[in-house]
Amino acid sequence: MINITLPDGAVRQYEAGVTALDIAKSISEGLARKVLAAKVNGEVIDATRPITTDATLQLLTWTDTDGKSTMWHSSAHLMAEALEALYPGVKLGYGPAIEGGGFYYDVDLGGRTINEEDLRKIEAKMVELAKHNSVYTRKEVSKADALQYFTEKGDEYKIETIHELADGSITFYTQGGFTDLCRGPHIPNTGFIKAIKLTNIAGAYWRGNEKNKMLTRIYGITFPNQKELDEHLALIEEAKKRDHRKLGKELELFTFSEKVGLGLPMWLPKGALLRERLQRFLQEAQMATGYLPVVTPHIGNKNLYVTSGHYEKYGQDSFRPITTPEEGEEFMLKPMNCPHHCELYKASPKSYKDLPVRFAEFGTVYRYEQHGELHGLTRVRGFTQDDAHLFCRPDQVKDEFMKVIDLVLYVFNSLGFQNYTAQVSLRSKEDRSKYIGTDENWELAEQAIIESAAAKGLPTVVEYGEAAFYGPKLDFMVKDALGRKWQLGTIQVDYNLPERFELEYIGADNAKHRPVMIHRAPFGSLERFIAVLIEHCGGKFPLWLAPTQVKILPISDKSQEYAEKVAAQLKAADIRAEIDDRSEKIGKKIREAELAKIPYMLVLGEKEATDNLVAVRRQSKGDLGTMTMDQFKELVNEEVVNRKPFE
């Protein structure tokens, strides 16, 4: 008999060789019907594999992340089975589940191309095969047998993969008439897969190497019921509607021009106003926390970046230097603000009493990004960082970190991002050779980050080996209204630049010491942040940010005069209002203001003029009735001051 410990701490006894599925049945039949896989001693395995020793067991169902990915991985096999049935001779590369949901399989169709219609056919075949309730059967095979199987099948990709595996650790999985080299685990049978959607086709190099052959990658996603698939598809539709590139155009926020250059966004008046408002918001918060504004030029002498080390590391992948005509001196477009800020630090000698020094700048930087990488506002070649560099003593790192976390959370909360996590990136535990700086300082900084994140109650994930070579960091990920994750703010400790720029301060011991530098950007970049904000709120900005807050809609020309009077009053109250004075019907004016996502509309006719009132309409909510100007101004003011989210 073996002891099985369940997640609630209960210990049950079973015969050795029992499977997770058996155990589930012993608890309840209903549970057994939902079990996709099992986590035994922390390792995810087939629910049908025998358990031979004492173990902790977690039954995985569709509600578990690991349960989902097991099902998606099994779905990739189901798709491969369908592909073999439809396209005999197809060769298979890799077919994993993907983190964001769903799965893909890289396949070699032997020169055949497939299109949308083919996807529907493959889907239909998958649905048909899934109904067979084929069991996923695991089999351990020797390396020789494995090679023989795929040699006979003529699949060179699998053969290449097998060559790299150790004999004795090779397993095959078979469902229906399809057998694949696979580590597993898999769901019990194909019957769990009820709803299937193949989403897109793309090229992908074998093993991600562009020197290798390009395979066809087919993406798909599956669900245990049609309802969840429908919800998933609705979410994709909603995401398309909220695409910042589409909304940016519709709401006249920003634009691109081939003539100006790729990846160089230009801000239209409405977008520029929004951007300025965000800048001012952060600037005010920073001034209150002891930051000092600085301004540095858009270009810097190449030597600056040689000193910082960026030239050596990124020089070849940067915009080429520009040269002065007479002297031939080389200047680079600024790819980072920190080297400039280091030189600012050195402008005067520093005492330990001066620290921390906090230099803040909305610095526009330019980086060469590969053509295929450019994407709306999220991946550009010129962007503005809400950058600041904190120069402090090693003993001040923790305190500074706490303050920065406060600032970042203040920004997120003010902008309606309620759902965030923090990733702490530390040194790799094994190999520490690639990191610059003393062990002692790293230890201090890593502890400071962990402790300050804990002190602030941040939901945190620690990743070893993810630190930059120059220091550990803390990255903020937010989840937007559609549940998508974005990386925004970042805080990074840097031991490298103070060293390279020989930054110093005079300590209480009258000796020279090296300050620690902290890079931080709550938004990351204004461009990227605004893109995320647009998609988060679907273009319906909170009132305090909305480019136009109020649209005044006179019912006819007769109300024009009153409309202008109201507009003047709003302007005097610092409320951004516009009049729609076209001779269109009120229904049309309302429709257009609604589509432009203007938060408030004032419908003004003869009645309102007579009573000296305004009829207020709220975007996507409708008529709020009439009120006095004072009441309306108070309504707006309250919403602005509290930075309420749109809805």
Place this chain on the structure above:
RNA sequence: GCUGUUGUAGCUCAGGGGUAGAGCACUUCCUUGGUAAGGAAGAGGUCGAGAGUUCAAUUCUCUUCAACAGCUCCA
């Protein structure tokens, strides 16, 4: 940068070897209308760019540029 798809009016898109169409937007006129599209007329295009095939190319072929999807990359 690589692979694939796409490129027609300001926007969304139809068409197709004989140099072009719709809806919305725009301009003018009529209409003065009470909570999501009033009516009429008009203007607007080297059909992304270059080359080739052809009597004739926006349409076919090639090259190129850009957008999109994915891959690789990202201080």
